[in-house]
Structures are given as C-alpha cells and as structure tokens.
Amino acid sequence: MKRIIFHIDVNNAFLSWTAVERLKNGYKVDLRTIPSVIGGDESARKGVVLAKSQVAKKYGIVTAETLYQARCKCPNLVIIPSDYSIYKKYSDELYDYLSKFSPDIEMFSIDECFLDMTGTDKLFGDPITLAYKISKEIHEKLGFTVNIGVAENKLCAKMASDFEKPNKVHTLFMNEIHKKMWPLSVDNLFMVGKKSADILKKFNIKTIGDLANADINFLIRHFKSRGIMMKSYANGIDDSPVHEEERQDGISNSETFPYDIYEIPILEEKLLELCEMVGFRLRSMNYYCYTVSVMLKTSSFKVYSHQKKVDNAINTTHDIYSIARQLLKSMMGDEKVRLIGVRVTNFTEKRSKQLSLFDDETEDFSEVQKVVDHLKNKYGKDIFINATKIKRD
DNA sequence: TCTGGGGTCCTAGGACCC
DNA sequence: TCTGGGGTCCTAGGACCC
Secondary structure (H helix, E strand, O other): OOOOEEEEEEOOHHHHHHHHHHHHOOOOOOHHHOOEEEEOOOOOOOOEEEEEOHHHHHOOOOOOOEHHHHHHHOOOOEEEEOOHHHHHHHHHHHHHHHHOOOOOEEEEEOOEEEEEOOOOHHHHOOHHHHHHHHHHHHHHHHOOOEEEEEEOOHHHHHHHHOOOOOOOEEEEOHHHHHHHOOOOEHHHOOOOOHHHHHHHHHOOOOEHHHHHOOOHHHHHHHHOHHHHHHHHHHOOOOOOOOOOOOOOOEEEEEEEEEEEEOOHHHHHHHHHHHHHHHHHHHHHOOOEEEEEEEEEEEOOOOEEEEEEEEEEEEOOHHHHHHHHHHHHHHHOOOOOEEEEEEEEEEEEOOOOOOOOOOOOHHHOOHHHHHHHHHHHHHHOHHHOOOHHHHHHO
C-alpha cells in the first residue's frame, strides 16, 4: 500500500506562539504584524535572533544573527526574550490536536510533527483535502498557522512543508520529485549542510537533481556513509518509520561568556552551575548517567571536548561536578575560553550500586539531593545557591 | 558578519583482550 | 624479542539538525 505521511511545521513557531500568548493576556498589538524577533539577552551582548516576524524579515533580519546587527537594520525592532514554558504549552496543544488523526505520530522537534496517515482515507477521505482542513482548524482553534507537507515518506513530507511559507499545504509525491525538488539548490536538501554543499558545488553538483544523478563512488569517497544517504535523499528515497519519540540520549547545558575567560576559578564556578542544571534535569527524568563530558570553545572558536565514562552510574551534582572538574583541568591550555558546556550521556534507570572497597559511603548525596530537588521544584530553582558562590560575593 | 543553545549521529584512532 | 588479526570499548572531533 502506498504510504501517506504528513509533516506539520509551525510557521515562525517561537514568535507566533509568543504573539498568541500575548493576545490572550490582553496585549493589543499582534507581534506578527510589527517588526519583532525572539532573542536572547541583548544586554549581555551575546543574544541572537531565534525567530522573526514576516515584517522583520522585510528589513533583512535573518535567524541566528546578533540582536545588535538586527537592531542596526531596524532601530524600532521589538525584541522579546525566549520563554520555553510558552513553547512547550503550544507544542503540547498541537500534539494533542494532531493525535486525533493517527496513532502513529512523531514529535520531530518542538515545532514539527510527522503523522503516518497511511490507510486513513476511509476514515477521513482524501488526504490533501484533510491536510487543508487540519491547517484551517489549527489556525482557528490554536491561533497560529502551519505548513503541511504531504508525501509518501518522511523525507519528502519534510521537504514539501519547507516549500513556500506561511500557511500552505504542499505535496511531494514520487512523480513530482524531478519537477519540484530537483531544481532546488543542494543545500536545501535535508542533511546537506554548508560544509557538504561547498564541497559538492566545487565539483559542479549544484542542484538536488545533480546530486541525485551523481556518481555514488565519488560521493562515498568524499562523504563516507553520508554520501549514500545524500544520494538516496536526493532521489526522494526514505523508508524510515514514523515512531513515538524515544528516550533522550543526552542532556547538556552550555553558556557563552560575554567576554573571554582564562581564570580557572571563574570557569569552575560556571562549570558547577552547569552541572547543577544538567544534574537537576537528569534526576527529574529519574535517570543516572555513565558518561560526563565537558566542552570548551576558545576565543578563536575552536571547540574541544573531553569525556569520561564511570563504572557506577551517577546523578548527583556533586558526582557530576567532580568528574567535570577533572576533565576541565585536563583540557585547559593557554587559550582563553569563550564557552563552557557540560553533557551527560549513557543513561540508565537504576543505579548499579556496586560499592567498591574504595568507595566512601558517606559521599552518597542522593538522599540530600532528592530533598533539594523537591524544594527547587516547589519554590523555584534559585532558592539554593552554591557555597562556592557565597564565598565569592 | 563576529558568530546562542540543545541535540543526534558518524568516524578515526588508541587501548585492550584473546 | 618481535610480533598477526579480529573484536570491542572508549575518546575526541566533526557535521548536521532545529
């Protein structure tokens, strides 16, 4: 049976959702009708544009540029800080609404969903008509617009939803690929980023059609296994299933400093804060981790990472930090640091408690940690600050 | 241009074991 | 002392995504 897959993509998600939320809260101005962006902290001079209104786009503002640059292009730009609780709320609403149409639903990111609609035509009728109906209902009930791609697999559905925006339904069936997808520039293809596109263009592979017909041996030589994937995608081939989201593979937090740092105590203080954030998230998922890694970005934007695997899974801030701190020490060189990050991976649900002769049982902070987390959940994350901070103040 | 933050997957090379 | 080949695990780094 021919598969039918929908890809639903929220138009300017963060900005649209913020606009809807504000209208609900009594604001008179719809952010979507004025030059506005969602961005980080402008004062710390490290914020970038995360999402923009169509009006802001007309000023030439692009995603990921600094707020400073954006403000130069449009002095009366309205900048709203990001608020993940709002995005989560609308993302959940969208998911709940879409779940009515198929049990096979996959949340691909906070603002994108795949639906496997294969065989549902007896229930809902013609898929394309249904896509228009879903799009209209989302606008009416939830207040924001979406693009919907309709195709025979996930790749093509995703490519289709990316065609013309906003508030559009597009199809990309197998017999439309040469007409609708092949003329596009290679960098439009999912999983072909800037680096790969640059290499391809050097060899005169400029469009997705060129890539689809490129020599497979040439692609493997330059891109290894990704070469095979790229050629399949360019031909619209993808048989991956729509599945429920599986459990997360890792948790990370990182922070860019407003200036370059080389003092170890300052780095350690930030590192501890990050371990606290990562640990808190890990514990709220009831997981333990085996691997901790630390990432540094230097002032010249070179990225380093070191990781360490432990025999007994851990989840307290104390345990994560003691490993992270060793890692940081092992990687500090002469260069100043611009960004520091902590990541935990290799999860397990239960702690494999195998106390070795050398473990000190009094070092087990899990019970204390539970109480601290509970209080944080109840009264907010800021009720505890770490002792190293108090000393510094 | 002067470059955020949170993720996933892949690969190469070294260590170690048999 | 000089030494093969396969397998697995771990680490560091790169590319890509939203």
